[in-house]
Every structure is written in structure tokens, then in C-alpha cells.
Amino acid sequence: MxxxxxxxxxxxxxxxxxxxxxxxxxxxxxxxxxxxxxxxxxxxxxxxxxxxxxxxxxxxxxxxxxxxxxxxxxxxxxxxxxxxxxxxxxxxxxxxxxxxxxxxxxxxxxxxxxxxxxxxxxxxxxxxxxxxxxxxxxxxxxxxxxxxxxxxxxxxxxxxxxxxxxxxxxxxxxxxxxxxxxxxxxxxxxxxxxxxxxxxxxxxxxxxxxxxxxxxxxxxxxxxxxxxxxxxxxxxxxxxxxxxxxxxxxxxxxxxxxxxxxxxxxxxxxxxxxxxxxxxxxxxxxxxxxxxxxxxxxxxxxxxxxxxxxxxxxxxxxxxEGDVSSLAPATTELIENLESDRPIKIDAFISNDIPEMYARTRYELVTLLKEFQSEAAANGRTIEVNLHENIDLFSEEAAMAAERFGIEPVTRMVREQGSYQQKRLILGAAFRAGLEKVVVPIFEYGIPVEYELVRSINTVARGTRKRIGIVRTDAQLMGGVSTQGMQMRRIEKHPLMDELSKQYEVEQVDLEAPITPGVYDALVAVQPSSLAPPQFERLIEAVKAGVPTAVFEDPLPFARPDITATGAPKQQSGGMFGMGGGQQPKGDIRELWDVLELKSPGKPTAQYFNGDIVWQNFNPYPNLDMNVDPFWIFIDENAPGVESGQALSSESSITSGLRQVLALYSGAIQVNDNPTLQHTPLLQTGRDSGLLAFDTVSAVMQQGPGALAGAIEDFSPNQTLAMTIEGKTAPKSDDKDGDADGEKDNAEKPVDTTADPIRVAYIADTDLMLPVFLQLRADPNTAAELRFQFQNVTFLLNTIDWLTGETDFIEVRKHEPVFASLKLIDSVKESASRDVRGKRKEFDRQSKEAIREAEEERDRELQDLREELTELQKKSKDGRIPRAVIDAKTIEFQTKQERLQRALDVRRARVERESERNIAKIQRESDQRVTAIQNQVKAYAVALPCIPPLIVGVMVFASRRLRERENISKERLK
Structure with a gap:
């Protein structure tokens, strides 16, 4: 109130x-x-x-x-x-x-x-x-x-x-x-x-x-x-x-x-x-x-x-109040710096029937396009916006969108007016400037609209794009074929590559030759330790030469078992039917750590290094299973023992302003003593966290989260999962004077200034870039009940932009307009959905219980006959029971079993139908509750405001009549 x-x-x-x-x-x-x-x-x-x-x-x-x-x-x-x-x-x-x-x-x-x-x-x-x-x-x-x-x-x-x-x-x-x-x-x-x-x-x-x-x-x-x-x-x-x-x-x-x-x-x-x-x-x-x-x-x-x-x-x-109709300062600056001799044309197409989940996106898209046009005009720039709103799916405008720009109707499963239905919509835009063209076929409701617009406008306005080199490793981000696991398997192109392609030229790099600085504005190397030693050495040389690089190195790729773990030997592909052909040499990640002045807690093996796995006792989602895997690391400012701006570092533009990132079975990284480079932590755990040996995790992870949780012993808070590394390194000391650590020699030797400064973002996890995070970003309703707030994709994009120097886009992503929603209706919908979920679980439990009782009843009825048949089979070994008797009893058993099974199937189908009928009924009742509230609001909103002016009008009319009757004699009034 x-x-x-x-x-x-x-x-x-x-x-x-x-x-x-x-x-x-x-x-x-x-x-x-x-x-x-x-x-x-x-x-x-x-x-x-x-x-x-x-x-x-x-x-x-x-x-x-x-x-x-x-x-x-x-x-x-x-x-x-x-x-x-x-x-x-x-x-x-x-x-x-x-x-x-x-x-x-x-x-x-x-x-x-x-x-x-x-x-x-x-x-x-x-x-x-x-x-x-x-x-x-x-x-x-x-x-x-x-x-x-x-x-x-x-x-x-x-x-x-x-x-x-x-x-x-x-x-x-x-x-x-x-x-x-x-x-x-x-x-x-x-x-x-x-x-x-x-x-x-x-x-x-x-x-x-x-x-x-x-x-x-x-x-x-x-x-x-x-x-x-x-x-x-x-x-x-x-x-x-x-x-x-x-x-x-x-x-x-x-x-x-x-x-x-x-x-x-x-x-x-x-x-x-x-x-x-x-x-x-x-x-x-x-x-x-x-x-x-x-x-x-x-x-x-x-x-x-x-x-x-x-x-x-x-x-x-x-x-x-929520800055809904204003542009981010970074957006305004980008528009001011656009080339005035390259007019930009934007053709946006919006169908007339937009589902509720896309209504906010539509509102924001229309508002921002108009603001872009006004802002450009105020700065003497030309952005021509052709906004085709409320078009029919079969109209000439829809045909033009498909033929000229490839913007076609997309189908989405939505729930409206009490039922799930397939709905087709058009919500896309094409951006042109000269010969450059960028098309956004659909503005997904989970992706920031302003970021999509700014990125597309800036890409076509510049005429050229910066180049990103994707190093070919076991991860195969650009797609390919994997022979791990004794069989060949097709690996699809990672959706993150499509996201990057909207802003950059994305190419695969095989590292068959040295990387010349300046050819690529940034490299992305996912699990570089899986590279062959020559390729791994070329990657290190590129890093030392100052090529900006994003390194994702995971001691235990949890969701991608086809990726070779840091400390695991790499099996050689080939062999008959995809069978491995023995071990294949691969890179030792410690060589890269030496260059970056990093180390990782863990234990060296005969050839490589097994890093420890980070765990954390923190679950920000009460609706998630209470036995959530402790190796699901929620990087969140609300984690216990985290100071403000520590979990997601406020010192870096990559993570400043982010709320939550999820890592899975991640490693940890630390800085060497007496570093010469600048290290800025990006992701850190809270107080209730620690490390567990790789061997221990590998041995018990098949037993489930409970077994892993039982293996945890010591706490080791504030583990770092990612950091940026910048600066120039001092050359290694030969330690010819016999010093124990070579510190005197390092102090006497100057820093090498012939190469560009090192610029690396090191992330000790590959699972935080799983495709599911891009899906959740585009379609948050995938897990509507849990209301995930993961910003993994934003973190990844910010990292790439930081490496390439495109920091304006980082600021644009941080601009989140706040819309005023109908909370009363939302609360009614949420209450109805909660009731439906609760009753659905209850009906499921009752159905399973009824089926279980039916199965037990069937087993009881067959038990006596099964025991009799077993006894006859034992006696038949002595020849006391004729074979014909046993065959007849077997047929009797099978007949009764089939009859009872048919009865069980009928009962199971009846129970399932009854459960579905009950669920549909409560769903219908919940929809009726929402509709009743909406109709009630309509009636009150329309009727109540009319009452006061009517009352005042009646009072004015009565007062006027009384004044008119004041000077009239009583005889005339009769």
C-alpha cells in the first residue's frame, strides 16, 4: 500500500x-x-x-x-x-x-x-x-x-x-x-x-x-x-x-x-x-x-x-523510471561515431499476433528502433527505419521479408487462453549499409534487444569485421567428427559460433603454421592441452607474441567426455571400426602456465597434470533438487562468505554488473609467487567451498552426488575459476650464480619489449559454455519453474569483446531496461501454476501407487502357480512327473500371466487417463481463475470511474432545479 x-x-x-x-x-x-x-x-x-x-x-x-x-x-x-x-x-x-x-x-x-x-x-x-x-x-x-x-x-x-x-x-x-x-x-x-x-x-x-x-x-x-x-x-x-x-x-x-x-x-x-x-x-x-x-x-x-x-x-x-525508452551511453556513443557517408537502412518485420512471452521483446524492439532513428538524426547520422508492424503472415510484406532478407515465420510452442498451441510469428530485422548486410531472423525474448540492434548496426556501418580464430581442438567448436568412445560421432557446430558470427569473422585455425600477430584479433582455444605438441607450442608462441587469447582448460570436462581431460592421455583415433590406436602425444598445460605465471592445485602424473576439482555448498535455487551436485559451482554474489564485487569481479569490465555464472566440475587457478604480469580474478567461489582430488572425483562420481558429497573433507574458500592476464613477462633466469630461486637474475634482466603485451583470459572450465546455456538465454521458459539467472553467455561474449577491444558492447549488455508488469495477474498465474504443479505431482504419485498395487496383486495371483510349476520342474528331474503335465502347467501359467498382464495394462491405461483427466481439470480451473480475475479487473476498471462524475452530475442537476424552484409560488408548483 x-x-x-x-x-x-x-x-x-x-x-x-x-x-x-x-x-x-x-x-x-x-x-x-x-x-x-x-x-x-x-x-x-x-x-x-x-x-x-x-x-x-x-x-x-x-x-x-x-x-x-x-x-x-x-x-x-x-x-x-x-x-x-x-x-x-x-x-x-x-x-x-x-x-x-x-x-x-x-x-x-x-x-x-x-x-x-x-x-x-x-x-x-x-x-x-x-x-x-x-x-x-x-x-x-x-x-x-x-x-x-x-x-x-x-x-x-x-x-x-x-x-x-x-x-x-x-x-x-x-x-x-x-x-x-x-x-x-x-x-x-x-x-x-x-x-x-x-x-x-x-x-x-x-x-x-x-x-x-x-x-x-x-x-x-x-x-x-x-x-x-x-x-x-x-x-x-x-x-x-x-x-x-x-x-x-x-x-x-x-x-x-x-x-x-x-x-x-x-x-x-x-x-x-x-x-x-x-x-x-x-x-x-x-x-x-x-x-x-x-x-x-x-x-x-x-x-x-x-x-x-x-x-x-x-x-x-x-x-x-526503468529507462525503457532511452539508449545506453555506450549505444549513444557508437551512434555518434558512425560513418556519416554510410547511411544505414533497417527493415523490421513484426507480425500482428505476438505471443505473450514475446510481447515485451516486441515493445522494446519498436521503442529502440525509434530511438535509434531519433538519436541518429540528432547527431547528423542517417539511420532509416522501415518498421513493418502488425503484418499478416501471408501478406506481401511477409513475402518481401522472406524473399529479400530470409526472415520467415518461426513456430513456437506457447500457452495462451488455457491451452498449449503452436504459434507462428515474425519478429526479425535486416540491417544494410552499402554492400554489408546483417539479418536477425528472430529476436528471441531472452536476448537483450538493444545489444542485438547495436551489434548489427555497428557491424554493417564499419564495413569490416574483426577476425576471431577458433583453434581446432578436441572440443571442435566449428563442428566435425569425434572418434572418442570407440565409435565415430558427428559433432555439430557450437551455437556460440553463430552468435559470434553476427559480430566477427569466425575462422577455424589448425595451427599447422605459426600465428602471425595481427592476422587474428583474438584466438579461442578450448582444451588446448588436447593439441599435438607442435600445435601446442605454436599456441604458446602466439600468446607470447601478444595475440589476445581466450583459454578454456578443464581438468574434467563433465558434459563432454569426448574432450580429453587435462591430465588424461589422448587416445589416437583410427583403428578398425573406430577403435583407438593407442596413445597420442599431446600438450602439457604446465608450459602455458609458466608463460602466464599460473599454477593449479593438483597432482602431476607420469606425463601430465591432474588438477583438483572445485566444489561449493551453495544452491540459490530452492526449487532445484536439494541434493544438487556440489560440483555445480554457482558463482554468485549471494554465496556465503563473498564480499561485494568479489565473486564476479567488479574490477574487470567482463564481470562487472553480472549476477550469476554456473560452472560444472571446474578446476582452480592460482598466481605464481612474484609475478611480473597483471592478474585479475574474474570468478571466485564463496566461503563454503574447497577442492577434491581428481582421482577421488573420478572414482566416486558414478555413485551420484551423495557419494561425492561424502568424499568432501577440508574447506578451502575463495577458489578462483577464471582470470585475465595482461602485461609483458621478464625472460627466464638461467640461475648461473647458484641462487635458489633465481630472483636476483630476474631482477637484473629487463622486460622483453619486442612483442605486444600478453592479453589472455584463462577459464578453468569448458562446461560453462555448453549449448544449453545459449538455449536458456534465448528461451528462459525452458526452465520457467526454476527461474535460472545464468549469465554464462554474457560472460563468454564479454570475454571475447574484452580481448578484441570491443568494450562498448560490454556496456550495452549491462543496460537492462526495467518494465512495469501486472504483478497482480502474475501472482495469480504463479499461484495457479504452483497448485497445478503440486496436484500434478500428487496425481503422478497416486497413479504410480495404483499401478504398483496392481503389479503386486498380479504377482500374488501368480505366486502360487509359479511355486507349483517350480516344484513340478524339480520332480520332473527324477522322472516322477510326466513331461505332458509340466507342459500343461506351463501353458496354464503363461495363459494366466498374459491375462493378468492384459488386465494390468488396461488398469494402467485407465489410471493414466484418469490422471490426465484430473490434470486437465485442474489446469482448466487454474485458467478460469486467471480469466475471472482479468474479467473482474475489466469490469471494475470500466464501471467504477463512471460513478463519481454521474453522482456530481446528479447533484448539479438537483441543485439547479432547486434554484429554479426557489422563486416560484407554491400555487404554480402544484
């Missing part, structure tokens, strides 16, 4: 500031134009002293509430925005605004009071601005009432966590739309003396601005003087400037549009009211052409000014 009160206070303060500014403007006019203030007061009081005004207010609030909360898309999107009201608002204004403006001058003409107004000691401006201020004040009061009712509904739905800034700016946009349409409606009222005609003309005059956004379907693709006519029409309407306000952005260009259009409309009103001075004169026609030329010139000036402001939108303020 306190959060709702706080949000309401914030909104009221912003409203009060706006009203104070508005009152100051009105006060300034009233102080200098007393006649205008008198006209405003007369019209304003007259409107609200009449019950009709409250009826219109009630209708306005009713229509806005219906448009905001009644459409199914509101709950499907599950965001506390007013997108549905934004869509219908122009149509509502076409009804409400003419209702206000139709009587502004037409009623004066009908009642004959126009002559009285024109004889006041006031000029035409006083009358026009006075009536305009009255209509604007009436509309402002109505809008504030609608805002309050909408706020209450959203505050309840979000449990007070709504975006106050978005609500305020959206209603500020509504206000600008309304006051602009009022000025246009006044023109219609000045043309006629009939209220009905004034209403119709007011709607007709405002209709072009309201329906300009539909120009594509009306005008088509016609060209006028090389310009797209449909685009010109759309840009002239209110949808384009209002869009900024609807997304929570206050921009100079949008306010300039509404103010300039309002000024033009008010000037036309002054011309119409002042035409009495010259229409009857001998120069009447000349003056008419003169004022017409003035109006046309003013319209041209206004259009030019609007275009100028849009192309140079110097000030834009994102008022959203």
Missing part, C-alpha cells in the same frame, strides 16, 4: 507542476487580456454548471477505460502501459473534442449572443483565446479525472510498481493531442451556427490528422516528386509526434508539432471571426485572397519548422 501512495504522490507532484505552468500561462494572458479571462470563465463555468458536461465527462472516462483495459492484448502483453489506449485515443478524441468545440461559437450564433461578444471592449484575439482557454481547461479537467482512474487501476494491477513517468508523459501527450484538436474543432464551430453541423465538421476537420497513420493502406506506394506520398501523409498526422509521449519521452520536436499546428488553427479562427470587418467591403475578395495567402504561408512555415525539429531533435528526455 505504501508503494501505491508513494507512486500517487509522485504523479500528483508532476501534475501539480504541470498545472502550475499552465496556470502561469493562463494568468499571464488573464492579466493582460481581462476580456479573454472573462470569456474563459463564462464558458468554463457554464459547461460544468450543466449536467450535460458531466455526462460527456462520464462518457470520456468510460471510453478511455474500455480502450485501455478491455482489449485482450492488454493482459496478453502483461505490461503496465497504455498501448491499447494509445491506439484508440484518436478515435475517442474524434467524438469527445467536437462535443466540446461544437458550442464554442455555434451556440453563440444560435442564441444571438455573438453580437454581444463582438461589441465588448475586446479585440478578436481576446474572444478567440478566451474560448480556447475555456475549452482547454474543460478538457484538462476531464483528462485529469481519466488519469486518476487509470492510475488507480494500474497501481492495483502492478501492486504499486507502475512506471509513473510513463503514465505522466502519456497523458501529457494526450493533453497536447486534445488541445491541438480543440483548436481545429474551433475552426469548424466558427463556420456554422448549427450544433450538429459543428460537431460533424469538427470531427471531419480532425479526421485527417487522426487517420494519417493509415496512409499506407489508403495511398499505397505512390511517389510525388521522388517522395513517398504515404510517408508524407503519415508524418503530418498526430500519431508520429504523439508516439514519443506514448513511449515516455518528452521531445522538442513533438511539442513543436502540436504547438505550431495549434497556432495555425487559432490564427484561422481569428481570420474567420474577423472577416466581418472586410467581407462586406469593396475589397472583400482581395482581402479573402490576402488572408488565404497568409494561411498558406503559415502552413508552409509550420511544416518546414516541424521537419527541421524532427531532423534536429536536440532535446529528448526519457521520463520512464
Amino acid at each position: 505504501s508503494s501505491i501512495v508513494t507512486a500517487l504522490g509522485t504523479l500528483l507532484i508532476r501534475d501539480a507542476i504541470f498545472l502550475c505552468i499552465l496556470a502561469a500561462v493562463f494568468g499571464l494572458i488573464a492579466g493582460t487580456k481581462r476580456a479573454a479571462f472573462a470569456v474563459m470563465k463564462r464558458n468554463f463555468v457554464g459547461y460544468f454548471s450543466n449536467p450535460t458536461g458531466y455526462v460527456f465527462l462520464c462518457i470520456f472516462v468510460f471510453l478511455t477505460s474500455v480502450a485501455a483495459f478491455w482489449p485482450y492484448e492488454f493482459f496478453n502483453q502483461n505490461l503496465a502501459t497504455l498501448d491499447q489506449l494509445n491506439y484508440w485515443y484518436p478515435l475517442i478524441m474524434l467524438v469527445f473534442i467536437p462535443a466540446i468545440t461544437m458550442s464554442i461559437w455555434a451556440e453563440e450564433k444560435r442564441a444571438g449572443t455573438d453580437e454581444l461578444l463582438l461589441t465588448l471592449p475586446a479585440d478578436d484575439f481576446d474572444i478567440v483565446i478566451g474560448k480556447y482557454m475555456a475549452a482547454a481547461a474543460i478538457f484538462t479537467a476531464s483528462l485529469l479525472f481519466s488519469q486518476l482512474s487509470t492510475f488507480v487501476t494500474l497501481a492495483i494491477l502492478t501492486e504499486g510498481a507502475l512506471d509513473v513517468g510513463l503514465i505522466f508523459t502519456t497523458y501529457l501527450g494526450y493533453w497536447f493531442v486534445g488541445v491541438t484538436m480543440i483548436a481545429i474543432g474551433m475552426v469548424a464551430s466558427f463556420l456554422t451556427g448549427n450544433l450538429t453541423v459543428g460537431f460533424i465538421l469538427g470531427a471531419l476537420f480532425n479526421a485527417p490528422l487522426a487517420f494519417a497513420s493509415l496512409a499506407d493502406s489508403i495511398v499505397g506506394t505512390r511517389q510525388v516528386f521522388g517522395l513517398d506520398l504515404a510517408e508524407l501523409v503519415k508524418n503530418s498526422g498526430i500519431a508520429r509526434p504523439f508516439d514519443d509521449f506514448g513511449r515516455g519521452v518528452i521531445s522538442i520536436s513533438s511539442m513543436a508539432y502540436f504547438i505550431l499546428v495549434t497556432v495555425v488553427a487559432l490564427y484561422i479562427c481569428m481570420v474567420l471571426i474577423g472577416r466581418r470587418h472586410w467581407t462586406g467591403g469593396k475589397d472583400g475578395n482581395t482581402m479573402a485572397y490576402h488572408y488565404l495567402a497568409r494561411i498558406i504561408a503559415l502552413i508552409v512555415i509550420t511544416a518546414s519548422a516541424v521537419v527541421l525539429f524532427r531532423n534536429r531533435d536536440v532535446a529528448r528526455l526519457d521520463m520512464t
